[in-house]
Amino acid sequence: MEAVSRTGETRASREDRLLVASRRGGHPGTVLLTLDGELDHDTAAPLRKALEESTGAARVVVDCAGLRFCDSTGLNVLLRTRLRLLTEGGRVDLAGLRQPVRRIFEITGALNVFRVYDDADAALADTGTGR
Template sequence: MRMDGEQGMPGSGPPPGRPARFRVDVRPAWGRETVVIAPFGELDHDTVEPLGTALEKNSGAARIVVDCAGLDFCDSTGLNLLLRARARAVEAGAELDLAGLRPPVDRMFEITGALRVFRVYADVREALATDAPAVHEPGRPADGAGGARPGDPE
């Protein structure tokens, strides 16, 4: 499923000849009660609605992995949406994890302290591997104690 957003209207798409500033792809992870939601572009006040809709429509999944590798930007509106979605998932006995955080989006999560809340994986492949360790586990500092962060020099 794909949702486009221009001025926050799901499915409306951009004007002809202009690419969408934001889109969301949703795909089930085969053989699991897991859904991967992949936002692409700039996640902000004007584009947050398609991601919110995708998170709500898939709230019955045992686990949601948000693949952030395609995000170029995330403001506080997007961050708050993800925090609220995680809180609802935990309340329902489910999980909401992040994968593929990269600059400058990872910086937003770091400076706001949101990395203390989310389990973060280097990429979706690692998030879906049942025994793959997270790059960052909630409650642990993001200062390297949890291993290299995406985008960090090796």
């Protein structure tokens, strides 16, 4: 969606700064969410919606390879979903974390509560050995 400024210039809306694509993963009950852009307070809604729609999935893999920024709001969305899925017997895994996004997970300790894979292919080929 584009917004028009007072000067007549068009610009992307805030939510358009994050694109979320969803598809089934390689195994039954697995959903792959691919993120592209910036995840923050203004852009978290598409991710929240996609995660809510994955209710019932045994596993959600979030491919962060295209994620250029993540603030505490984005981190909290992922952590809350992780807790929800744990109570339902599922899990959230992360793939493709790059700097500086990886750094927020490191300094908050959140990196230790997710299985993290080098890329989405490695996550989808999971043998239960994620780091």
